[in-house]
Amino acid sequence: MSIRIGIFGYGNLGRGVEAAIRQNRDMTLSAVFTRRDPSSLKIATEGVPVVHVDDVQKWTDKIDVMILCGGSATDLPEQTPALAKYFNVVDSFDTHAKIPEHFENVDKSARESGKVGIISVGWDPGMFSLNRLFGGAVLVDGKDYTFWGKGVSQGHSDAIRRIEGVADARQYTIPIDSALEAVRSGSNPELTTREKHLRECFVVAKEGADLARIENEIKTMPNYFADYDTTVHFISAEELKANHSRLMHGGFVIRSGRTGLDLENNHIIEYSLKLDSNPEFTASVIVAYARAAYRLNGEGACGCKTVLDIPPAYLSAKDGATLRKELL
């Protein structure tokens, strides 16, 4: 029997989930839920209903796992606990400081309903978190390093767009090679924010805007840019569209640690991602965890979980004997 999936919110991530479901033969897309007028929304999959979010409770018997594709700022803190009352849910909540609170809210809701909620799924948080866990558990005496990029940061691009005189912008976060090499050498360097990443900005200015002022406002923006070496390129709207439309991203989690009676031996564990499409990769991780949510709930589990709690085999469509034979 196919796992019946609902998509709650149809932006970049929702479309990525829709595409990922097609790659998993044990899953079916049952419905897409939207706050917009459903008749105005055209989805990629023929014959799948688009439903208004207000009608979601009519679908409790027709959906095994609801995948939440809203934003972490305002959507998920409300939606995930609310929907966990009726569905197994998976979300990609990524506001780091609020994860403990979000966990508690989803846990309470999912325990009452007897459903499973898996939160903060994707690559960071997600696969990167898993690699920080494995690295630290195996190399106890060591140090973690996370680098992001080269990739598009949506938050930083938005921050530039809010500057007066900016029509559009795209910001790339770029890890600095010399920092990566220092970490890989096992020297366990202390690295400042500026030493780890560069920020490169491609900006379309409005006609007549003061470019020098825009560049200065970007480079001195607290939190976002002031602590980094930042370069700003002014380009045309056409060039932005032609060369900077792809939502590529990636990054590195490196654990450097020592073993031996005198900690005389060094080891480097490195995990890296090079992604053509950030939302599609995130969606692919989420869909694998939707399978885990379905199975765990089928075994009677309930409450909130994260990637750290899920036995890896639950992500795969293959059974245990096959996995042992093929992967060990």
Added chain:
Amino acid sequence: MSIRIGIFGYGNLGRGVEAAIRQNRDMTLSAVFTRRDPSSLKIATEGVPVVHVDDVQKWTDKIDVMILCGGSATDLPEQTPALAKYFNVVDSFDTHAKIPEHFENVDKSARESGKVGIISVGWDPGMFSLNRLFGGAVLVDGKDYTFWGKGVSQGHSDAIRRIEGVADARQYTIPIDSALEAVRSGSNPELTTREKHLRECFVVAKEGADLARIENEIKTMPNYFADYDTTVHFISAEELKANHSRLMHGGFVIRSGRTGLDLENNHIIEYSLKLDSNPEFTASVIVAYARAAYRLNGEGACGCKTVLDIPPAYLSAKDGATLRKELL
């Protein structure tokens, strides 16, 4: 309370486990078990008893997890099921083709005793298996590549030592850079054995031995060398000791896969290890899984498990709330 660990077999791996236990404050080494005369064995930890294997049953109440440090060829197929009758056990069984059979034997034994047995723990099988699982579950349409090295292959070194006229030898397995680059490019190449790895041999010949014959016997040895480009260097015993004593190893697991409605986007997941000491790193992985065995059994679980079955959080000494706060 400290997790009480027993070490069963005291070779390179056993010594690595002994060192790793010191790095984990929630664990104590309770005893080392040996087939040798216990009075002849000097271990690194003061005050810990060395016990003959025949007396192991006297320790059932004094050890929480027994870590088996014998070989996969003849030791572990007998020892792991036998000891799982009395102890939670962890081993590093790595004879790939026999893992399903070994799993069944340990499972039967551990279910009868109510203990947990975790088999095939280390880096391959082990961390590499986990990465093959995660990679395949997330990037469904894709291809796995595993490269080993640069590192010392004990099995290949032993094979050279069995050749007439060879006093000692050390063999390095070396991944070929151009193959790694082809995989990282996302082109999903089909690679032959010869295209993936080189084999480099450092050989100490006995006095008067026929070097040309030795070199030819190495390069044409079926399974071990015939399918590879192999180089042979004859060196002195002193040089072997000075430059080739370290048991370094490592490798790469790469998943290359596509997503999108038309599979138009490519993604690369790469996991790599660069290890100064193969046995110490393997021991560090095993010790983390010993913690998991102890906890799982404490919750009432029993039977055989592999790394694919264990929730990652069970490897860490930190509690769930701390892990969510620090790692997600």
